[in-house]
Amino acid sequence: MYDMTRFTPQDMAKCSLVLRQLGRNTASMEACSQKIVKFIYQHFCSSETGENSCVLVRLFKTHPYGELEDSLQQSVRRLMNHNSPASDMKCWTLLAAAGAEPQWNSRHTAAQNTAIGLVSAELVAQMPTISEIIRQFGLDIPTVIGTQRERFLQLESAVLNIFHVSEAKGSLLIPEQKSLIIPYQVKSVLVFGGLLPSGSLFAVEIFLKVKISQNTAEMFKHLALSVKTALLLGDEKVVFDSSNTAAKSAINNDFHETQFLEYQISNLIQLLDFSEQEMLRQASRFQQTIDKLQREIADRKNKEQALPLSQESFTGIINVPHDGIVRLEDNQGSQRFNQGEEQI
Structure with a gap:
């Protein structure tokens, strides 16, 4: 179990190791995605009460309209006034979900619109959550919807990032206020993800x-790489569950084993980079703490050295034998007096 409010680098490393393995022995990306969201929903809990920290976990992927199954294509057309888009138009597609309500545990029932057409850069810019995820991931809308293929090829290996809304209630970036945020008392929203070699964007969304x-949110950049690795363990072209998924996977096994090894090498290099960056970040924090403690110790020593001199001077003044000196409180009561005052 992992406590979100006390999530440590050690927790991140353990969780990352598990997530990377969830793609094994799965016949489709959808099946792998369901394992991922279920694991996150079940294993992020309060260390004090054991209660789930997550209300809902969803995994999205951009996918060409022409490669969607019929029900998803219907969802896209419903939002486009039943017009048929181009087959290569990217769609924001729900692959998996897990949550507090029974209907949230299947992509078929977790949302009214399980696929949204990313028709143009102008229209995507009007979708607050999607456009902000793209921006905070360090991307631009034309790259994600596929109109700048060259730029994507330069970015794919490097883009792994987060989208974080610390205060979800009232945020204009989270439109599901009345249906989700308020009734389920959602405090924060976190999305982490990146780019796949196919040109698709994937994103894990946690309420x-x-x-x-x-x-804490920044540490999930490391988990984004683990999720990417898990999604690539199977055939990336076999995205949705179907009756002939296993057969397709078996036929192409040799080819994809080679491809998988190439992806693994690339991802392991990225993982090493991330680990080194985290180690440097922790070392920098540790050094800052040491520097602060050293400054506090030096300051305390200076004060301790100055105190006797101050006391000596004060004692010399206060104990002048022939003059009476009294220190009074606000209520005129005597707080302290010297020997001269005592004699008087």
Whole structure:
């Protein structure tokens, strides 16, 4: 179990190891995605009460309209006034979900619109959550919807990032206020993900009952790489569950084993980079703490050295034998007096 409010680098490393393995022995990306969201929903809990920290976990992927199954294509057309889009138009597609309500545990029932057409850069810019995820991931809308293929090829290996809304209630970036945020008392929203070699963007979206800091959210960049690795363990072309998924996977096994090894090498290099960056970040924090403690110790020593001199001077003044000196409180009561005052 992992506590979101006390999530440590050690927790991140353990969770990352598990997530990377969830793609094994799965016949489709959808099946792998369901394992991922279920694991996150079940294993992020309060260390004090054992209660789930997540209200809802969803995994999305951009996918060409022409490669969607019929029900998803219907969802896209419903939002486009039943017009048929181009087959290569990217769609924001729900692959998996897990949550507090029974209907949230299947992509078929977790949302009214399970696929949204990313028709143009102008229209995507009007979708607050999607456009902000793209921006905070360090991307631009034309790259994600596929109109700048060259730029994507330069970015794919490097883009793994987060989208974090610390205060979900009232946020204009989260439109599901009345249906989700308010009734389920969602405190924070976290999305982490990146780019796949196919040109698709993937994003894991978590609605949390607890508020998390930016530092905690930043650690999920590392988990984004693990999720990417898991999604690529199977055939990336076999996205949705179907009756002939297993057969397709078996036929192409040799080819994809080679491809998988190439992806693994690339991802392991990225993982090493991330680990080194995290180690440097922790070392920098540790050094800052040491520097602060050293400054506090030096300051305390200076004060301790100055105190006797101050006391000596004060004692010399206060104990002048022939003059009476009295220190009074606000209520005129005597707080302290010297020997001269005592004699008087």
